Amino acid sequence: MLKLLLLSVLSVVCLPLQTVYAATGEPASVTPLESQANIVNINSATAEELATVLSGIGLKKAQALVNYREEHGPFAQVEDVTAVKGIGMSLVERNRSRISL
Template sequence: MQKKERTLLLVLLIGILLAGSVYLYGGQDDLQAAQGVVLDQEPAQQPAQAAGKIKVHVKGAVNSPGVYQLPAGSRVIDAIEAAGGSKAGAQLDEINLAQALTDGGQVSVPDQPAEGKQAADQQSAAQAGKINLNTATLDQLDTLPGIGTIRAQAILDHRQSHGRFFQVDDLKQVSGLSAKLIDGLRDKVYVE
């Protein structure tokens, strides 16, 4: 009986080894499939970044803010151009236009500061239709009320000999101009 028991034990051992190897190697594919690893198949479609594309959010002083898909390796300037370019007053010198972009990044183009923009708007509105004392010609100065050709020439002579005007009140230094006449010119002239 000992020989029968050995044979039975040997058959049982070979059966266990076969079952174990089937479980081990046959179950390996199931385990890898559960972990997302697939053997002997083409790779799944990768996200846009692997395909050489990135997505970037562009906001601020651009003509068409939004999310844009760009080629990998793009720079900040490329993102701004994709967003329709920068608006007037955009402070491009405040950002690094050559900086490389990354997928999921953001480009924020700063606008002119509110107080600076407001001051510039007020200045251009205030100067509309006015004459700049530092660039005005004899004919332009002659059109001002109470000036005439002689006083216009005096303003030009003063500007040539003393340099530019820094404020409208500097007209007080010009011979022949009264304080009352200068006050009447304040809404018609400016200094820049």
């Protein structure tokens, strides 16, 4: 009986220490491959890739981007995508960190 009581008290005392120790560990870092998966080159990506990575861009707008790029050449700067119908500056700002040239 004394053993059981001692084990119970010991587990109650040690349990919070394990939680605190686990909570103070270093956060997981993002590897370059994971962060690169969220970036798309608007001058070479397919419509499917654009629609997958960019927020607020469906397959229809993504295809419009590709069509515009094929007709007018590569985008010189990110803001140039606003020339495509249905894509405004708010959409560009929302996706700026995901777009590369």
